[in-house]
Amino acid sequence: MKITYYGHSCFGVEINGKQVLFDPFISPNELASHIDKDTIKADYILISHGHEDHIADAVSIAKRTNATVVCNFEIYVWLQKQGVQNIHPMNTGGKKQFDFGSVKCVMAVHSSSLPDGSYGGNPMGFVIESNDKNFYYAGDTALTYDMKLIGDYRHIDFAFLPIGDNFTMSVDNAIIACDFIKCNDIIGMHYDTFGYIKINKPEAIEKFANQGKQLTLIEIGSTITK
Numbered sequence: 001m002k003i004t005y006y007g008h009s010c011f012g013v014e015i016n017g018k019q020v021l022f023d024p025f026i027s028p029n030e031l032a033s034h035i036d037k038d039t040i041k042a043d044y045i046l047i048s049h050g051h052e053d054h055i056a057d058a059v060s061i062a063k064r065t066n067a068t069v070v071c072n073f074e075i076y077v078w079l080q081k082q083g084v085q086n087i088h089p090m091n092t093g094g095k096k097q098f099d100f101g102s103v104k105c106v107m108a109v110h111s112s113s114l115p116d117g118s119y120g121g122n123p124m125g126f127v128i129e130s131n132d133k134n135f136y137y138a139g140d141t142a143l144t145y146d147m148k149l150i151g152d153y154r155h156i157d158f159a160f161l162p163i164g165d166n167f168t169m170s171v172d173n174a175i176i177a178c179d180f181i182k183c184n185d186i187i188g189m190h191y192d193t194f195g196y197i198k199i200n201k202p203e204a205i206e207k208f209a210n211q212g213k214q215l216t217l218i219e220i221g222s223t224i225t226k
């Protein structure tokens with residue numbers, strides 16, 4: 001799998017030849033000013049919740065690429081009103097097989113409203129299972145015991161966890177989450193974008209390493225292989 005970081009919580013993951021884009025927030029992100037959102041490829045766009053910092057570029061990228069947007073029912077209704085046509089609605093607990101792999105929607109403890117203030121439904125995380133690798137994309141969430149359900153019943157090869165604190169889990173909480181999901185290979189997200197969530201990156205990596213875990217912080221615009 002190839003993983004490209006577009007800043008904040010936005011990643012493009014190539015799974016079985018399909019481009020799966022998570023939580024597109026690029027054009028308003030000063031740290032991602034060198035990324036041209038109009039060149040990003042997408043066959044699927046997965047949206048964890050309705051907040052601006054996860055959905056800002058979803059409409060424009062969906063319309064340009066005709067990607068299938070996967071999101072909760074309330075975001076599905078809102079995207080339809082914005083003229084997006086290719087949308088697959090889901091909700092927490094549901095699993096669906098797509099051509100790249102399966103998507104299971106899992107608990108995220110957070111809030112969700114859309115950029116115009118309308119109700120955004122419940123926030124979600126996603127567990128992706130494929131014949132390549134399995135991973136967990138947590139979205140915005142607090143540390144929660146529900147993460148144990150993921151670790152107890154599914155094999156996770158790597159996970160995207162928020163580490164910026166203030167709005168989501170902190171570095172210390174993400175280290176505990178590793179034990180809940182039984183996965184020690186973590187890609188950090190939701191840090192540094194705003195003043196509230198600035199972190200000390202070398203210190204975060206060291207804290208993980210001290211617990212025998214790996215935290216990868218991808219440079220914005222860079223691609224890694226898993």
Ligand code: NI
Pocket residue numbers: 049051110111140
């Ligand atoms: Ni949020």
Ligand code: MN
Pocket residue numbers: 051053054140167190
């Ligand atoms: Mn957020």
